[in-house]
Amino acid sequence: MMQLQCPWCGRRPENEFHCGGTTAIVRPPIDCSDEVWGNYLFFRKNPKGLHAERWRHTFGCGQWFNIVRDTVTHEVGAVYGITEAQPRAVDP
Amino acid sequence: MSGYRLAAPHGAWIDRSRALRFDFNGVDVKGFAGDTVASALLGQGIGHIGRSFKLHRPRGIFSCGLEEPTGLVDIGVGRYRTPNTRATDIAAADGMTAKTGNAWPSLGLDLAAINNKFAALMPAGFYYKTFMWPDWHLFEPAIRRMAGLGVAADGPDPDRYDEVSQQVEVLVIGAGAAGMQAALSAAQSGRQVLLLDSGPRPGGWLASQSLRSEANSQQRLDELTRLVAAAGVSLRVNCTVLGLYDHQLAVALETVNDGTVRERLWKIRAERIILATGAIERPMLFPDNDRPGVMLASAVERYATHFGVACGKRIVISTACDSGYDVAASLNAAGIEVAAIVDSRETNGRAAPMGVKVFLDSSIVAVSGSRAINSVTVAANRGGDAQAIAADCVASAGGWTPAVNLHSMAGGKLRWNDVASMFVPDLPLKGIESVGACAGAFELELALEHADATGRGNATPAPVGGLGIVPARNTPTLAALSTLGRRPGKIFVDLQNDVSADDVELAARENYRSVEHLKRYTTMGMATDQGKTSNINALVLMGELTERKPAEVGTTKFRPPVKPVTLNALAAGRTGERYRPLKRMPGHAWHETHGGLFEEFGGWLRPAAYCQNSEEVIPAAEREALHVRTHVGIFEGSPLGKIEIYGPDAAAFLDLMYVGTMSTLAIGQARYGLLLREDGVIFDDGIVARLGEQHFWINTTSGGVDRVALAFEEWQQCEYANHRVLITPVTSSWGNVTVSGPKAWKLLAAAGFDESLAPPNMKHMTMREVAYGGVKIRLMRASFSGELGYEINLPALHTQSLLQRLSEVGREFDAKPYGIEALMVLRTEKGFLHLGADTDGTTLPGDVGMDRGIAKKAANFVGRRSLLRPVALDADRMQLVGLLPADRTSRLPTGAHIVTKNPPAPIDGFVTSSAYSGVLGMPVALAMLKRGFARIGETVTLYHLGRTLRAEVVKTPFFDPKGERLEG
Numbered sequence A: 001m002m003q004l005q006c007p008w009c010g011r012r013p014e015n016e017f018h019c020g021g022t023t024a025i026v027r028p029p030i031d032c033s034d035e036v037w038g039n040y041l042f043f044r045k046n047p048k049g050l051h052a053e054r055w056r057h058t059f060g061c062g063q064w065f066n067i068v069r070d071t072v073t074h075e076v077g078a079v080y081g082i083t084e085a086q087p088r089a090v091d092p
Numbered sequence B: 001m002s003g004y005r006l007a008a009p010h011g012a013w014i015d016r017s018r019a020l021r022f023d024f025n026g027v028d029v030k031g032f033a034g035d036t037v038a039s040a041l042l043g044q045g046i047g048h049i050g051r052s053f054k055l056h057r058p059r060g061i062f063s064c065g066l067e068e069p070t071g072l073v074d075i076g077v078g079r080y081r082t083p084n085t086r087a088t089d090i091a092a093a094d095g096m097t098a099k100t101g102n103a104w105p106s107l108g109l110d111l112a113a114i115n116n117k118f119a120a121l122m123p124a125g126f127y128y129k130t131f132m133w134p135d136w137h138l139f140e141p142a143i144r145r146m147a148g149l150g151v152a153a154d155g156p157d158p159d160r161y162d163e164v165s166q167q168v169e170v171l172v173i174g175a176g177a178a179g180m181q182a183a184l185s186a187a188q189s190g191r192q193v194l195l196l197d198s199g200p201r202p203g204g205w206l207a208s209q210s211l212r213s214e215a216n217s218q219q220r221l222d223e224l225t226r227l228v229a230a231a232g233v234s235l236r237v238n239c240t241v242l243g244l245y246d247h248q249l250a251v252a253l254e255t256v257n258d259g260t261v262r263e264r265l266w267k268i269r270a271e272r273i274i275l276a277t278g279a280i281e282r283p284m285l286f287p288d289n290d291r292p293g294v295m296l297a298s299a300v301e302r303y304a305t306h307f308g309v310a311c312g313k314r315i316v317i318s319t320a321c322d323s324g325y326d327v328a329a330s331l332n333a334a335g336i337e338v339a340a341i342v343d344s345r346e347t348n349g350r351a352a353p354m355g356v357k358v359f360l361d362s363s364i365v366a367v368s369g370s371r372a373i374n375s376v377t378v379a380a381n382r383g384g385d386a387q388a389i390a391a392d393c394v395a396s397a398g399g400w401t402p403a404v405n406l407h408s409m410a411g412g413k414l415r416w417n418d419v420a421s422m423f424v425p426d427l428p429l430k431g432i433e434s435v436g437a438c439a440g441a442f443e444l445e446l447a448l449e450h451a452d453a454t455g456r457g458n459a460t461p462a463p464v465g466g467l468g469i470v471p472a473r474n475t476p477t478l479a480a481l482s483t484l485g486r487r488p489g490k491i492f493v494d495l496q497n498d499v500s501a502d503d504v505e506l507a508a509r510e511n512y513r514s515v516e517h518l519k520r521y522t523t524m525g526m527a528t529d530q531g532k533t534s535n536i537n538a539l540v541l542m543g544e545l546t547e548r549k550p551a552e553v554g555t556t557k558f559r560p561p562v563k564p565v566t567l568n569a570l571a572a573g574r575t576g577e578r579y580r581p582l583k584r585m586p587g588h589a590w591h592e593t594h595g596g597l598f599e600e601f602g603g604w605l606r607p608a609a610y611c612q613n614s615e616e617v618i619p620a621a622e623r624e625a626l627h628v629r630t631h632v633g634i635f636e637g638s639p640l641g642k643i644e645i646y647g648p649d650a651a652a653f654l655d656l657m658y659v660g661t662m663s664t665l666a667i668g669q670a671r672y673g674l675l676l677r678e679d680g681v682i683f684d685d686g687i688v689a690r691l692g693e694q695h696f697w698i699n700t701t702s703g704g705v706d707r708v709a710l711a712f713e714e715w716q717q718c719e720y721a722n723h724r725v726l727i728t729p730v731t732s733s734w735g736n737v738t739v740s741g742p743k744a745w746k747l748l749a750a751a752g753f754d755e756s757l758a759p760p761n762m763k764h765m766t767m768r769e770v771a772y773g774g775v776k777i778r779l780m781r782a783s784f785s786g787e788l789g790y791e792i793n794l795p796a797l798h799t800q801s802l803l804q805r806l807s808e809v810g811r812e813f814d815a816k817p818y819g820i821e822a823l824m825v826l827r828t829e830k831g832f833l834h835l836g837a838d839t840d841g842t843t844l845p846g847d848v849g850m851d852r853g854i855a856k857k858a859a860n861f862v863g864r865r866s867l868l869r870p871v872a873l874d875a876d877r878m879q880l881v882g883l884l885p886a887d888r889t890s891r892l893p894t895g896a897h898i899v900t901k902n903p904p905a906p907i908d909g910f911v912t913s914s915a916y917s918g919v920l921g922m923p924v925a926l927a928m929l930k931r932g933f934a935r936i937g938e939t940v941t942l943y944h945l946g947r948t949l950r951a952e953v954v955k956t957p958f959f960d961p962k963g964e965r966l967e968g
Helices: A034-042 B039-041 B111-117 B126-132 B136-146 B177-188 B218-229 B298-309 B323-333 B403-407 B443-453 B479-480 B503-509 B515-522 B535-546 B566-569 B588-593 B617-632 B652-656 B705-719 B744-750 B796-813 B820-830
Strands: A004-005 A011-015 A020-022 A050-056 A064-070 A078-081 B016-025 B028-031 B049-050 B058-059 B074-075 B082-084 B096-101 B161-173 B193-196 B233-235 B237-247 B247-255 B265-276 B279-280 B294-296 B314-320 B338-343 B358-361 B362-368 B375-381 B387-390 B393-397 B401-404 B415-419 B422-425 B431-434 B492-494 B596-601 B604-610 B634-637 B643-645 B670-676 B680-694 B695-700 B728-729 B732-740 B766-772 B775-781 B787-797 B878-885 B898-900 B909-917 B924-929 B940-946 B946-954
Touching: A004 A064, A004 A078, A004 B111, A020 B705, A050 B680, A050 B705, A064 B705, B016 B039, B028 B039, B039 B298, B049 B074, B058 B422, B096 B265, B161 B177, B161 B566, B177 B193, B177 B218, B177 B265, B177 B443, B193 B237, B237 B403, B265 B443, B265 B566, B279 B298, B294 B298, B298 B314, B298 B323, B298 B393, B314 B362, B323 B393, B338 B362, B338 B375, B362 B479, B375 B479, B387 B744, B401 B422, B403 B431, B443 B492, B492 B503, B503 B515, B503 B535, B515 B535, B588 B596, B588 B604, B588 B796, B604 B617, B604 B820, B617 B634, B617 B820, B634 B796, B643 B652, B643 B705, B652 B695, B652 B705, B680 B705, B680 B766, B680 B775, B695 B705, B705 B728, B732 B744, B732 B796, B744 B787, B744 B796, B787 B796, B820 B909, B820 B924
Parallel strands: B016 B096, B161 B193, B161 B265, B193 B233, B265 B431, B294 B393, B314 B338, B314 B393, B338 B358
Antiparallel strands: A004 A011, A020 A050, A050 A064, A064 A078, B016 B028, B049 B058, B074 B082, B074 B096, B237 B247, B247 B265, B279 B401, B362 B375, B375 B387, B415 B422, B596 B604, B634 B732, B643 B695, B643 B728, B670 B680, B680 B695, B732 B787, B766 B775, B775 B787, B878 B924, B878 B946, B898 B909, B898 B940, B909 B924, B940 B946
């Protein structure tokens, strides 16, 4: 079980959080093609290595936030606001 | 084997003033406080403990710790029985019962031992190869009876278990010399330190050296123990770390047995973890090396130092490592006769004690005796004459295997050390370092220096070494074996799983290369000991046979738990009702007094029905439903999901969430709405009421409120962050009492509700905030039954008294409570959707006729685009329709398939809800049916469990299609 740094509550165990998967996926407009919509709905990269993802501190402040996590080592690099852009050159 | 108890003062861990006795297979065993089950058995000369897994060969105690492969016993009787427990890891207790698991009819006369006679016919993969035809399942029951180990408990475990979470700065695992030093140094540099040890006392290897006076170990140990305590290190013994998990989380099992709690599970989060788990001795391999009496040399030494037990009267040491000589010195000092040292190497690094004969460059080639040893045969590795030596115990010292399990579990890599023939941790991990023997550091002074530096946070590479040169190969040469002049006995690599050197060879011959495949094919390294004493020997052997170095063969993956763990310890009391505690409604007691039959619905304990006399649930529900249609019913709907939405953008936000438009609601007005996932599938429904310009009240399904609130929050925070909205789930703060039926208002009026709330004054689908009896309530006119209905939302703590008052006033109107099952009858009669029953993970709004008005809506609500995907526009989609039995009497079972030809064949649809309608006098059902809306009036065939039924497709609602009854 990992520990995550909630920007509001500090370092807390993983079971207080809910993972929302890949972050910053842009929602296509309603007039997009079926293919674009299908990619938005169903296709994710699932990288081995760094992954920008969103989490919610469900059993805490209830706030969503973003992290960059290494899916191999579970090391967490950047932690940033849900509407913020991913910091560049993150090296966990 | 003829072990005996040494005279006092031998046995540093036992208290000779506190005698105890326990039962082993009906034999009265005497021991002392501090004994393990194994030490007491050995002290009484009992060496034959069990029968092996597959071949039913006699087996004894092999080790002195949790690596034990063969000394397995079932402890306790009946519900208290714990099977396959290591006798070496269990403290002996007065009055306990220990029993051999796998012997029938008895340990002495094991009829299945005939398997041993046919051992040659049962090589690796025997089961896979033999019992393939016609079907493995034909043979499985008999094989399961023959194989296997202990017997499970008879019933639920009555013992109590406990779980504690803990945070520390530094966690040191293993309280041997290196672990104590690391803990001490960390504490001295200001860290908060927790030190764990799996044994009953600290000391590890150092504690087992106290018999050799030259080692000065006792003084060093006493000094370290004193300093560790003085530095404020907290020490917890009998506590084994089972696994390491992400971000330095250690899970440990503490054996407590304090009369209240049996075992305690610790979840320890540390900033730094220092592993000091020591090493496990690697046995020598020779023919019949599985006989009771063949033991690890370090174990023989520990039984003498800790428990004052001599494992035999004449001991032969078989070694390929200098530590065998240290054991000889210890045993000599305790007055135990060492008959000989058989060293497979050409030169020894240390001298043997005076008078002990040393056979260099030699191996044991035979062991005579079955349930006990009476002699061993020794031969030179070059061949020549074999020589028999009388002995009742063989102490086997083939080198050491650092206990790298935890390092490896945490993701650490291993490196093969050619000199000492062992795997050691490669680079340290972030926050996890290894010290002492588990890091490959066997030279005490260097190991302590390294542990000190590590404890202070100055990690340096571990000083690997200290064992001299240890050969990888642990088996006798062919030349030595040929001196026997007969076929040598079986050489066992894995004692627990009866895997022999021949089995490994067979696997190699059959082209198994991966050590993981070797494990699964031969079962080597499986079961309770996970190959702690066998894995290295097996992979060395595999390497030899396939001409690869051990580093190339590699190890199997280490996985938690390090030792077997009671399932109940992991559950830690979360069993039975505590496994998933059910929520109780605020009016629970009222339902009890009214005879409610409670069942679980979506995590809540709710009355299914209120059965009268010996009534069954379904007839009771039908009676209750009919009563609502004719009189008035009282229902508690407190679990109904409730969320409040506030903010200047609340209306716009709800337009984005719901299929329907909520921004056009006038204050006080309410509207039914459907919620979709982004893929268009219906995931919840309920009523939205507007309480103010910027304030909405939302009802969701009882089971769905958490996921609705979660989805709202996710959309608000992540996608529509510019919408100023607060989302507040309030389900448990509000009770909900629903009054339904033609006399609903009469009842409320009699109970003192204001005339302004009467049906003509308060319209259907409106909500009012009013005071009733001095309590602020939110009253909604809505109906899931089709009758005049009032939903009274009020502060939860007043629910009970409102129910009480309504039932008292209601006597005049024959008001009766109704349960969930009656509600289901009522809503089925009305054709109202029940999420999860009539819908599944594929249902779109159009399938249930709820896509009207979407085209005209402005907001790009969640899931909208998905309703335009080809799959959503498929003309063949199933649609929700009503079904009536063609004969108007047969019930249509839920789940029945609508078919066009006899199964197996693709289906046309299925029944989703079914009820007997008392008011209509016939059964009714809802079904999903392909192109259903266009098939009204058709007769279809239903197939259910071999039976066929005919049904007519009809429009819903079945009852009161014009909705005239809503006004009472």
